[in-house]
Amino acid sequence: CVGINLRYRFHVSLLCKLVSCFGDRAGQFFSSGHTNNWAVLVCTSRFWFNYRHVANTLSVYRSVKRLGIPDSHIVLMLADDMACNHRNPKPATVFSHKNMELNVYGDDVEVDYRGYEVTVENFLRILTGRLPPSTPRSKRLLSDDRSNILIYLTGHGGNGFLKFQDSEEISNVELADAFEQMWQKRRYNELLFIIDTCQGASMYERFYSPNLMALASSQVGEDSLSHQPDLAIGVHLMDRYTFYLLEFLEDIHPASKTNMNDLFKVCPKSQCVSTPGHRTDLFLRDPGSVLITDFFGSVRKVELTMETINLTDPIDAESGELQKEMHTYADQLPVSEIIHQKPKQKDWHPPDGFILGLWTLILLVFFQTYGVKHLKHIF
Amino acid sequence: MATTEVERRRGQLAALSIAAVVIIVGVPLWWRTTETYRAWLPVSQIKELAKLQLHLSADVEVVFARGTVTPEQQKKVPLTQTQNMEHRVDGDSFNAILTPMRLSNSASVEADLSLHTLSESPSGSLVVYVIPESSSLLPQNVDVYIGQRRTALLRIGSQMRVGKTLEQLLAHMEPRIKQVLHVMSFSHTDITAALSNRVRISPGNKESIADSMRAFKSSPGYEITFSLLNPDPKSHRLHWDIEGAVETYIQPLLTKLSPVANFSIDSQTLYYAMLGVNPRFDSSRSTYTLNADSLAHVINPVEARLGSNAASSNPVLNFLLYIPDAHHSPLYIHDHKKQQVPTNAFHSPRWGGIMVYNVNEFYEVDTVFPVDINIDMAKVMGVFLAQLRLLLGVQSSTPPPGFLVAPCGNAGLADWELDRLMWSRSVENIATATTTITSLAQLLDQIGNIVINDNIAQQVSSAVTSLQLAVSELEAGNLGFALQYSKEAILSSERAFFDPSLLHLLYFPDDQKFAIYIPLFLPMCVPILLSLLKIVSEARQKHREKKPKKD
Numbered sequence: 018c019v020g021i022n023l024r025y026r027f028h029v030s031l032l033c034k035l036v037s038c039f040g041d042r043a044g045q046f047f048s049s050g051h052t053n054n055w056a057v058l059v060c061t062s063r064f065w066f067n068y069r070h071v072a073n074t075l076s077v078y079r080s081v082k083r084l085g086i087p088d089s090h091i092v093l094m095l096a097d098d099m100a101c102n103h104r105n106p107k108p109a110t111v112f113s114h115k116n117m118e119l120n121v122y123g124d125d126v127e128v129d130y131r132g133y134e135v136t137v138e139n140f141l142r143i144l145t146g147r148l149p150p151s152t153p154r155s156k157r158l159l160s161d162d163r164s165n166i167l168i169y170l171t172g173h174g175g176n177g178f179l180k181f182q183d184s185e186e187i188s189n190v191e192l193a194d195a196f197e198q199m200w201q202k203r204r205y206n207e208l209l210f211i212i213d214t215c216q217g218a219s220m221y222e223r224f225y226s227p228n229l230m231a232l233a234s235s236q237v238g239e240d241s242l243s244h245q246p247d248l249a250i251g252v253h254l255m256d257r258y259t260f261y262l263l264e265f266l267e268d269i270h271p272a273s274k275t276n277m278n279d280l281f282k283v284c285p286k287s288q289c290v291s292t293p294g295h296r297t298d299l300f301l302r303d304p305g306s307v308l309i310t311d312f313f314g315s316v317r318k319v320e321l322t323m324e325t326i327n328l329t330d331p332i333d334a335e336s337g338e339l340q341k342e343m344h345t346y347a348d349q350l351p352v353s354e355i356i357h358q359k360p361k362q363k364d365w366h367p368p369d370g371f372i373l374g375l376w377t378l379i380l381l382v383f384f385q386t387y388g389v390k391h392l393k394h395i396f
Numbered sequence: 397m398a399t400t401e402v403e404r405r406r407g408q409l410a411a412l413s414i415a416a417v418v419i420i421v422g423v424p425l426w427w428r429t430t431e432t433y434r435a436w437l438p439v440s441q442i443k444e445l446a447k448l449q450l451h452l453s454a455d456v457e458v459v460f461a462r463g464t465v466t467p468e469q470q471k472k473v474p475l476t477q478t479q480n481m482e483h484r485v486d487g488d489s490f491n492a493i494l495t496p497m498r499l500s501n502s503a504s505v506e507a508d509l510s511l512h513t514l515s516e517s518p519s520g521s522l523v524v525y526v527i528p529e530s531s532s533l534l535p536q537n538v539d540v541y542i543g544q545r546r547t548a549l550l551r552i553g554s555q556m557r558v559g560k561t562l563e564q565l566l567a568h569m570e571p572r573i574k575q576v577l578h579v580m581s582f583s584h585t586d587i588t589a590a591l592s593n594r595v596r597i598s599p600g601n602k603e604s605i606a607d608s609m610r611a612f613k614s615s616p617g618y619e620i621t622f623s624l625l626n627p628d629p630k631s632h633r634l635h636w637d638i639e640g641a642v643e644t645y646i647q648p649l650l651t652k653l654s655p656v657a658n659f660s661i662d663s664q665t666l667y668y669a670m671l672g673v674n675p676r677f678d679s680s681r682s683t684y685t686l687n688a689d690s691l692a693h694v695i696n697p698v699e700a701r702l703g704s705n706a707a708s709s710n711p712v713l714n715f716l717l718y719i720p721d722a723h724h725s726p727l728y729i730h731d732h733k734k735q736q737v738p739t740n741a742f743h744s745p746r747w748g749g750i751m752v753y754n755v756n757e758f759y760e761v762d763t764v765f766p767v768d769i770n771i772d773m774a775k776v777m778g779v780f781l782a783q784l785r786l787l788l789g790v791q792s793s794t795p796p797p798g799f800l801v802a803p804c805g806n807a808g809l810a811d812w813e814l815d816r817l818m819w820s821r822s823v824e825n826i827a828t829a830t831t832t833i834t835s836l837a838q839l840l841d842q843i844g845n846i847v848i849n850d851n852i853a854q855q856v857s858s859a860v861t862s863l864q865l866a867v868s869e870l871e872a873g874n875l876g877f878a879l880q881y882s883k884e885a886i887l888s889s890e891r892a893f894f895d896p897s898l899l900h901l902l903y904f905p906d907d908q909k910f911a912i913y914i915p916l917f918l919p920m921c922v923p924i925l926l927s928l929l930k931i932v933s934e935a936r937q938k939h940r941e942k943k944p945k946k947d
């Protein structure tokens with residue numbers, strides 16, 4: 018018989034640049050194309066009187082965990098430890114409501130970056146993925162192009178910057194550049210950015226990457242105010258915006274269908290005193306079709322497995338017994354030897370009289386040079 | 397007076413020499429000490445790569461069995477043929493290319509079903525055997541049979557035979573052969589899906605979106621974790637020979653996939669791990685049921701307890717085997733039509749799979765608890781293997797009508813399925829690496845303050861070289877080499893992009909730059925400038941005085 022060789026050439030060209038490709042699609046309507054959720058929650062201020070910022074972050078952490086995002090997908094950065102602070106009258110707790118109603122610290126909190134590890138550099142490294150190779154998995158943001166990410170920042174801020182640890186700042190330009198680098202490497206599908214600081218709206222002014230939605234607690238020129246002090250603890254417990262945000266989120270459960278338009282209405286001016294703002298022009302989908310659980314929860318898509326493979330080989334039983342390793346404690350030093358151990362040889366010092374003799378010599382030389390008559394003034 | 401003149405000259409010389417030192421020595425010194433070290437990057441080659449044009453060529457050998465071609469046609473053999481395929485990806489059109497092909501004369505082959513085990517074709521190529529219409533090898537309604545290796549049997553149709561030259565015969569068979577190629581090697585949708593991170597697929601094509609969302613993205617390594625969930629250790633004492641099962645059933649698949657990625661496997665047993673959902677009791681069948689809508693909420697409570705390997709950043713595939721507790725046995729999963737799912741398993745895209753294994757038939761009502769139960773690993777691994785294939789992107793869509801696909805056999809993977817995966821992975825890797833390198837070059841261009849070390853430049857150069865090699869190997873049809881080069885390109889480009897030294901922390905707005913330099917340079921420059929101006933104005937005055945004197 019005969020044989021013929023056909024070579025088929027499949028010619029593909031990728032002429033379009035990324036940005037223009039995406040721009041053409043701007044008007045189209047996608048259903049949320051995400052398969053996993055991540056959250057990066059950052060508190061940037063330290064010291065006891067900034068208790069409310071830690072409580073803000075922990076209350077968002079609590080909501081996000083309750084709605085299903087596991088600890089392995091949450092990067093929690095707290096700049097100071099309030100629960101074990103010396104000034105905390107109720108150690109191991111962080112309260113968000115006065116009269117100590119709700120302890121947001123709980124008993125299974127997992128803080129990934131604590132204390133002085135919360136810096137602008139580490140925050141940008143997490144976002145862009147440029148961490149040293151020794152960083153463990155729990156400290157990385159391992160998102161892909163199908164991840165929806167929630168980023169929450171709180172602390173003290175100003176027009177165009179956010180203060181970290183009372184010593185450095187992150188500017189809105191740097192943040193926008195970091196998000197652009199995330200977009201270039203397709204590290205997110207959609208990103209929700211929430212910031213609760215003074216003049217928070219200035220931080221999202223400079224964003225220019227697609228698929229970003231931003232919320233802030235106050236406009237430029239306004240201060241975000243704190244909610245209520247607790248007289249027993251002695252500090253303000255929460256900020257207003259996050260307090261009402263937490264109240265809103267407590268009503269959300271994993272199967273609820275509330276959408277983003279309701280989130281924009283949280284904390285109107287009458288309750289918050291400042292005017293919360295939001296930005297959705299870079300977001301492709303209509304906010305009314307975006308569910309809260311798209312960002313705050315982790316609802317998995319599930320498919321039923323319809324096929325199975327018929328396996329007929331029997332299992333190989335000769336893989337051998339497991340090698341059992343016997344572990345024993347190493348012999349400790351016997352007690353008698355510990356008790357009667359001689360002290361270690363110390364370093365040699367000159368005999369004690371030497372220093373005294375040296376000073377006497379110096380004094381004698383002085384008085385010989387300048388006259389003995391001064392001696393009587395000293396002794 | 398002479399002394400004032402001398403002094404003035406001295407003053408002028410001093411001012412001039414200071415100005416000279418500042419301009420000739422100071423300014424270049426300041427420039428050199430404040431510039432950042434930037435190693436050279438092959439920017440022009442990167443721009444070239446960005447206009448990437450991929451040629452994918454698959455060798456198809458068509459072997460006509462006895463009785464399919466007339467003797468006149470037979471004389472024409474060997475024959476070369478080329479085919480054009482024009483495809484549009486996201487609005488760009490591109491042409492196909494004709495390539496002359498050599499044809500070989502092969503010996504007559506026995507028309508035997510064991511045909512497909514004879515030839516060992518290299519990776520990426522196909523052999524299509526054309527058999528006569530009346531042949532009894534294939535059942536009546538089946539025209540094409542796709543074997544486990546890289547072969548297919550094609551039944552020649554009646555309209556293809558009558559009195560034509562060989563070229564016309566081939567032209568008539570072309571659509572059929574193209575269909576075979578689409579199923580076994582690559583098709584337009586496959587390539588578009590592989591490029592999905594550069595090009596957003598239009599929402600109309602739902603199936604391809606679902607496929608691209610389900611399979612894990614290309615990664616140099618994966619971790620697979622098998623977990624046994626026992627919520628009721630008081631009733632069930634479970635034994636599963638996971639090591640033997642993995643060795644016998646899963647390892648052959650992973651060994652076959654080793655050119656594509658590295659895999660590491662581990663397993664664990666979790667006690668008192670409940671599902672987050674309460675199953676409902678179905679009195680008509682006296683079983684407990686989980687319906688499809690509640691499955692989405694099962695995964696999250698369990699995931700928190702699963703754990704993962706802290707050392708690597710590879711994606712993790714989790715496979716969970718859940719044995720229902722004695723009070724909720726037997727537990728079946730129902731689909732949307734309230735029918736029992738035969739495998740009793742479900743999977744989540746880019747995460748893993750869960751299977752529910754019922755053990756209530758192992759004991760009667762009055763047995764002594766806890767009961768020793770040996771789990772049937774063949775059944776369990778059959779389901780997990782199917783889910784693994786889906787999650788790795790091996791599974792192909794339903795074939796066109798008239799096609800019969802052979803089952804994939806004990807390795808769990810047919811050769812042509814591996815080829816399919818390799819094609820789409822190569823394209824995906826090349827596209828991703830190109831995007832990474834291009835955006836890195838753009839980023840480094842935009843931000844002038846970032847230091848580019850030598851090692852980054854080296855990684856970028858090696859990535860560019862690997863990409864160029866991968867593209868040329870794809871064009872030549874050497875699939876194995878193309879995949880290898882594309883993997884090297886991905887590794888180098890990721891290492892270059894994610895290098896920790898590339899962090900641009902310092903943003904200096906212009907007003908800050910002025911605020912820093914003015915107090916340093918202004919006090920020094922103002923006297924120099926003023927004295928220079930004074931020198932110039934005096935020289936001009938002298939020149940004007942001299943002129944009338946001359947006259």
